[in-house]
Amino acid sequence: xxxILIGAGNLAxxxxxxxxxxxxxxxxxxxxxxxxxxxxxxxxGLEQVLVTNHLKKLAQLQADVCLLALxxxxxxxxxxxxxxxxxxxxxxxxxxxxxxxxQHFKNYGVFYPLQTFTKGKAIDFSIIPxxxxxxxxxxxxxxxxxxxxxxSSIYTVNSEQRVxxxxxxxxxxxxxxxxxxxxxxxxxxxxxxxxxxxxxxxETLQKAFALSPKQxxxxxxxxxxxxxxxxxxxxxxQNHTDLLPLYQILTKSISSYYYPS
Amino acid sequence: xxxILIGAGNLAxxxxxxxxxxxxxxxxxxxxxxxxxxxxxxxxGLEQVLVTNHLKKLAQLQADVCLLALxxxxxxxxxxxxxxxxxxxxxxxxxxxxxxxxQHFKNYGVFYPLQTFTKGKAIDFSIIPxxxxxxxxxxxxxxxxxxxxxxSSIYTVNSEQRVxxxxxxxxxxxxxxxxxxxxxxxxxxxxxxxxxxxxxxxETLQKAFALSPKQxxxxxxxxxxxxxxxxxxxxxxQNHTDLLPLYQILTKSISSYYYPS
Numbered sequence: 088x089x090x091i092l093i094g095a096g097n098l099a100x101x102x103x104x105x106x107x108x109x110x111x112x113x114x115x116x117x118x119x120x121x122x123x124x125x126x127x128x129x130x131x132g133l134e135q136v137l138v139t140n141h142l143k144k145l146a147q148l149q150a151d152v153c154l155l156a157l158x159x160x161x162x163x164x165x166x167x168x169x170x171x172x173x174x175x176x177x178x179x180x181x182x183x184x185x186x187x188x189x190q191h192f193k194n195y196g197v198f199y200p201l202q203t204f205t206k207g208k209a210i211d212f213s214i215i216p217x218x219x220x221x222x223x224x225x226x227x228x229x230x231x232x233x234x235x236x237x238x239s240s241i242y243t244v245n246s247e248q249r250v251x252x253x254x255x256x257x258x259x260x261x262x263x264x265x266x267x268x269x270x271x272x273x274x275x276x277x278x279x280x281x282x283x284x285x286x287x288x289x290e291t292l293q294k295a296f297a298l299s300p301k302q303x304x305x306x307x308x309x310x311x312x313x314x315x316x317x318x319x320x321x322x323x324x325q326n327h328t329d330l331l332p333l334y335q336i337l338t339k340s341i342s343s344y345y346y347p348s
Numbered sequence: 349x350x351x352i353l354i355g356a357g358n359l360a361x362x363x364x365x366x367x368x369x370x371x372x373x374x375x376x377x378x379x380x381x382x383x384x385x386x387x388x389x390x391x392x393g394l395e396q397v398l399v400t401n402h403l404k405k406l407a408q409l410q411a412d413v414c415l416l417a418l419x420x421x422x423x424x425x426x427x428x429x430x431x432x433x434x435x436x437x438x439x440x441x442x443x444x445x446x447x448x449x450x451q452h453f454k455n456y457g458v459f460y461p462l463q464t465f466t467k468g469k470a471i472d473f474s475i476i477p478x479x480x481x482x483x484x485x486x487x488x489x490x491x492x493x494x495x496x497x498x499x500s501s502i503y504t505v506n507s508e509q510r511v512x513x514x515x516x517x518x519x520x521x522x523x524x525x526x527x528x529x530x531x532x533x534x535x536x537x538x539x540x541x542x543x544x545x546x547x548x549x550x551e552t553l554q555k556a557f558a559l560s561p562k563q564x565x566x567x568x569x570x571x572x573x574x575x576x577x578x579x580x581x582x583x584x585x586q587n588h589t590d591l592l593p594l595y596q597i598l599t600k601s602i603s604s605y606y607y608p609s
Contacts, residue, residue, distance in 0.1 A: 202548055202551060216547065240547075242540075247538070248538045248540060250579070250583065251534060252535070252538075256548060257567050258527050258598075259527060260567070262567075262598045262602075264555075264561050264567075265605070267520050267524070268565060270519045270520035273515060273516045274516050277513075278509075279509060283477045283479075283501075285557055286462070287463055287517060288553060305464060305521075305522060315444060322512070329604070330601075333601055340590070343590070
């Protein structure tokens with residue numbers, strides 16, 4: 088399988104790294120910033136690859152799949168300008184963009200890895216869920232073939248589901264990370280190290296997936312321990328006023344989940 | 349070291365399991381429910397141990413440490429009734445009770461393992477943080493000696509700090525688990541499996557401790573992506589009204605953390 092890669096950022100780095108490992112050929116790398124495309128090609132010793140910042144140079148190229156590994160703010164613009172041989176299957180990798188932003192192509196789809204990537208920090212792609220969508224069953228099959236080279240965790244996820252998946256990920260990851268930041272702040276003020284919580288958080292996560300988060304729920308709100316809750320609220324009101332509404336709304340949300348009125 | 353164990357619940361089970369592995373002798377197990385104490389002794393083949401539901405039977409017993417592995421609601425009551433040889437160091441294991449509920453003893457302290465325990469599911473005690481406090485430096489040393497047999501992660505944490513630690517743990521574990529339950533609910537409605545988020549959550553956790561949660565923060569609120577936020581709010585308003593205030597307050601909290609006005 089031959090790939091044209093549009094983008095030379097974080098995700099492009101990880102895709103390149105894994106494509107090479109699995110013997111998937113990259114025929115071109117495009118980036119608006121030429122040096123970024125050159126650096127990526129150099130880092131992985133891709134001397135035969137067309138490296139360019141001119142989209143037009145891709146127009147005559149042959150390949151099976153063209154992957155758009157771009158940020159959401161540049162994706163629509165590049166989509167509009169991109170012209171490729173009509174047989175090439177064009178897929179974007181965004182969790183928040185619908186399939187139909189590619190509908191001016193003949194063959195198109197979505198190839199969305201549900202993971203957060205840090206440049207330079209290699210990640211085991213084999214457990215990363217790849218969410219696929221395509222304009223025809225045959226095109227989905229092509230994306231599935233590509234996905235199978237990388238991971239065993241493959242999902243068919245349509246554009247509406249992908250929006251919901253993103254909302255769920257925001258709640259399950261971005262928001263939880265923020266709660267860890269709040270905990271860190273509270274602990275620092277008492278000269279306690281955030282790492283003291285690591286085994287507890289790890290076990291909480293492990294339990295949530297072994298049972299279900301609903302079954303695994305513990306804590307003062309779950310057991311309706313009004314005394315502890317009011318002690319906590321008092322402490323926050325005196326020392327971290329901004330965290331009080333957060334504590335209260337989450338406590339209330341847990342209560343109404345387990346003690347519906 | 350000889351231990352009297354008060355309580356035969358979840359934590360008592362895990363302590364017994366680990367004490368035996370490390371060659372620490374248990375001389376008595378007390379439980380208000382005799383059968384629970386008997387079951388615990390039987391499960392670990394402790395035939396020589398005094399098993400009782402009469403606190404008075406402990407009054408003449410010799411030991412080094414008496415550990416109160418009890419729930420918060422029964423702890424104060426048992427504390428008041430308990431009479432032991434004055435040399436014995438009495439320690440409770442509660443995260444939320446102050447040291448001075450034991451002040452009628454001569455030697456007393458706190459031996460608080462910061463972890464969530466599931467009965468029957470063995471856990472590696474060697475990475476569990478043990479939080480110690482005692483009425484004298486010498487008594488703290490005795491607790492430290494006992495703690496060192498179980499773990500290398502030992503902290504001196506006074507009663508005020510322990511309250512704060514509990515608040516931080518509620519935010520970092522109970523609240524995050526609830527957000528996972530919310531994400532699960534959102535996904536189920538779209539026929540998506542919660543496990544699709546597992547690698548992403550695991551990586552988020554890993555990053556939060558490798559950097560710091562503040563440095564590791566990502567997501568629409570962090571990058572001030574107003575368009576995505578409003579799309580998410582619209583979806584929640586239409587489909588999960590109860591989750592909308594939660595989404596909004598966490599988004600606002602992240603915003604004001606990274607873009608203070």
